[in-house]
Amino acid sequence: MRQSRWTPSIVPSIGDQNVYLVLDCFERSGCAWREADAGKTDLETVIRDLMSGQYNDPQRVIAFNTFEHWADDVSEGVARSGDAPTQPTKISHHPSRTSWCDTPAETNSTI
Template sequence: MRKSYWTPSIIPNDNDQTVYLVAEDFGKLGRAWREADYEATDLETVIEDLLSGQYNNPICVVAFNTEERWSEDVSEDVARELRRRCDLELRDLPSSIQDFVERHEDRNRGQLTLRLV
């Protein structure tokens, strides 16, 4: 019997799709990449899931595109977008993502100052 060393690829077949995965801290159980439905790895779905409490203690968000052969930690961009959406809706950040946003948002954000005339 002939042995085959070929294994199926885990790379999505869609040619040019950027995938976003969230790493989460499960405390004593450790840290892991969260399992995600193939159709739920786009940026908008990940942001909506973060805002709706689907993640309890996210660590980082990484984007990768296998067609273009790149990956990048996009946690700062995601944190900025989460803050922006909550600000627009005049609501507080959900407690499940508050640490994530504070840890990753742009350090130059600072508080706006009003000029007294």
């Protein structure tokens, strides 16, 4: 009997598509990348959800495309988007968080 060497892929074939995810913060739970239906991760849906208040405290919008092998923080572009002329989007750097590059390097004076 002939044995096939083909095995099915566990990676879904969604093709060349940009995906947008929102980092949302919650008072007591911290921050999390919000769960999203695969068909609702396009830019227009994310902007519509942001404008309609679907997020608690959005911090960042990340776009990626696994087919093209890229990812980018698109928060500023989404916040300035002309698709949302009636209200400003609520995306900003959370004041209680500092980046590793904002923190001065520690020195060891005991050496």
